[in-house]
Amino acid sequence: MATETEDTAPTKPAENKCEEADEPGSPTDKEKQLSRKSKSNITLFFHATGNTPILKKRKMIVEATRKIAYVSSFLRRYLRLTAAESLFLYINQAFSPSLDQTIENLFECFGTDGVLNVHYSTSQAWG
Amino acid sequence: MATDREVLRDLWDGKLPVCFVLNDEEVCDLQTPEAFYLMVPRLSYFPLVWDKVRKHFIKHVHADHHDMEMWLDYNGTPLKWHYPIGLLFDLYAYDTQLPWTLTVHFEKFPENILLHCGSREVVESHFMSTLKEADALKHKGQVMNTMQKRDHNQLWLGLQNDKFDQFWSVNKKLMDTSSTDGEFKHIPFRIYCSDEGPFIQKLVKPFTEDSQPKLLQNLIEEIFPDTCKQVCVITHGIELSLDVPLQWMSEHMSYPDNFLHLCIVSNTS
Numbered sequence: 167m168a169t170e171t172e173d174t175a176p177t178k179p180a181e182n183k184c185e186e187a188d189e190p191g192s193p194t195d196k197e198k199q200l201s202r203k204s205k206s207n208i209t210l211f212f213h214a215t216g217n218t219p220i221l222k223k224r225k226m227i228v229e230a231t232r233k234i235a236y237v238s239s240f241l242r243r244y245l246r247l248t249a250a251e252s253l254f255l256y257i258n259q260a261f262s263p264s265l266d267q268t269i270e271n272l273f274e275c276f277g278t279d280g281v282l283n284v285h286y287s288t289s290q291a292w293g
Numbered sequence: 294m295a296t297d298r299e300v301l302r303d304l305w306d307g308k309l310p311v312c313f314v315l316n317d318e319e320v321c322d323l324q325t326p327e328a329f330y331l332m333v334p335r336l337s338y339f340p341l342v343w344d345k346v347r348k349h350f351i352k353h354v355h356a357d358h359h360d361m362e363m364w365l366d367y368n369g370t371p372l373k374w375h376y377p378i379g380l381l382f383d384l385y386a387y388d389t390q391l392p393w394t395l396t397v398h399f400e401k402f403p404e405n406i407l408l409h410c411g412s413r414e415v416v417e418s419h420f421m422s423t424l425k426e427a428d429a430l431k432h433k434g435q436v437m438n439t440m441q442k443r444d445h446n447q448l449w450l451g452l453q454n455d456k457f458d459q460f461w462s463v464n465k466k467l468m469d470t471s472s473t474d475g476e477f478k479h480i481p482f483r484i485y486c487s488d489e490g491p492f493i494q495k496l497v498k499p500f501t502e503d504s505q506p507k508l509l510q511n512l513i514e515e516i517f518p519d520t521c522k523q524v525c526v527i528t529h530g531i532e533l534s535l536d537v538p539l540q541w542m543s544e545h546m547s548y549p550d551n552f553l554h555l556c557i558v559s560n561t562s
Contacts, residue, residue: 231491257426260429260438261423261426264375265408266373271492274495275479
């Protein structure tokens with residue numbers, strides 16, 4: 167998963183509004199919480215797993231049409247990972263999304279309480 | 294659970310004749326190498342079948358490129374190795390004459406379009422992740438989580454070695470609905486429109502609120518609420534009738550990754 171394709175290394179991380187955030191609500195009854203109309207921006211919450219450092223800024227607002235590769239390269243820069251280091255992203259604490267999957271699709275299917283929770287780890291966590 | 298076994302078997306046996314040719318610009322011999330023909334399973338992935346293709350062409354390209362990653366294009370469109378072969382054909386070449394002619398490249402890897410695929414392990418990890426995602430939609434991931442590692446291996450080896458019984462002896466557990474009143478929580482599907490762009494994936498239940506089975510027509514209406522034109526939906530090279538129930542489709546017409554991969558072509562008739 168160390169490979170990256172689309173949307174590599176955007177040079178202006180300041181565009182991503184990052185804020186301090188509390189622990190998001192527990193993942194229950196996702197369907198009722200989801201807004202039915204498609205959103206143009208989606209809020210991501212990052213959760214560190216294993217020995218991976220916790221981010222100071224855990225919330226990120228990202229355009230719905232962006233791909234997971236964009237989030238992955240953002241996190242890699244933020245965590246100052248070298249090309250040789252791996253970064254694994256997980257949705258639902260269960261699976262790694264494909265790097266060309268859109269944020270919109272993941273939010274539609276796995277969003278909770280209006281946010282998409284993303285777990286990240288520098289070592290493999292959930293198979 | 295999947296009961297119409299003949300359907301499963303027929304889809305599993307679906308194959309496509311492919312003619313591989315080396316990109317002219319990369320030929321370093323005086324003569325262009327001969328084309329390489331293969332019958333490939335629709336349900337498989339190109340990196341699982343292209344070892345022989347690489348071996349055939351590698352001696353005709355410049356030695357500097359021998360370690361490069363191979364990739365394919367059809368009519369100038371780079372083909373994503375992580376899409377099943379049958380999906381790629383339905384998406385880009387549905388009305389093409391067979392054999393399906395693909396161009397083999399070793400140079401100029403299209404970094405912005407394709408993911409890298411260094412080995413079969415990369416394909417395996419992509420495949421298993423997609424299976425887990427599908428199970429998260431169907432059973433909240435409970436079936437994959439309770440399986441043993443050797444079951445996971447069997448799914449992968451069954452696909453890799455084209456062994457129907459090996460694959461389905463485990464996959465039937467993922468298609469099981471006996472503990473959930475005969476239905477999945479949601480139907481894992483991806484919809485592709487031929488005009489490039491990413492696929493569409495949403496939460497869709499197999500039954501309506503008053504317990505009526507949803508049909509393919511209902512799915513299309515949920516995804517494209519504003520279209521009134523007729524659409525033609527293709528999967529496994531078959532034009533689907535819009536009155537097929539979603540639950541049956543999911544159990545019988547999903548690819549081995551447990552997703553329905555549906556291609557939309559606008560109806561010209």
